[in-house]
Amino acid sequence: MPEIDMMLCRSCGNEERASEGYPCDECGTFICLICEFRGITVCKACRQKKGLPEPENLPPLAPERPAPPSA
Ligand SMILES: [Zn+2]
Ligand SMILES: [Zn+2]
Numbered sequence: 001m002p003e004i005d006m007m008l009c010r011s012c013g014n015e016e017r018a019s020e021g022y023p024c025d026e027c028g029t030f031i032c033l034i035c036e037f038r039g040i041t042v043c044k045a046c047r048q049k050k051g052l053p054e055p056e057n058l059p060p061l062a063p064e065r066p067a068p069p070s071a
Helices: 033-037 044-050
Strands: 004-009 015-017
Touching: 015 033
Parallel strands: none
Antiparallel strands: 004 015
């Protein structure tokens, strides 16, 4: 089974597939598809740098992925 290329979204902090993400408008770091879909196109660091508020529709940080049940 090929390993899925996961990256940490610099906007919401969730791990999402790198191949489905977008670069931050400002610095080009990884932004996940969910953020992009919600119209969030800059990462957290760039929001802070620009003095932008955290978006109200920022995807919630997912809890720790439950470990797959061991057979
Ligand atoms: Zn995100
Ligand atoms: Zn950025």
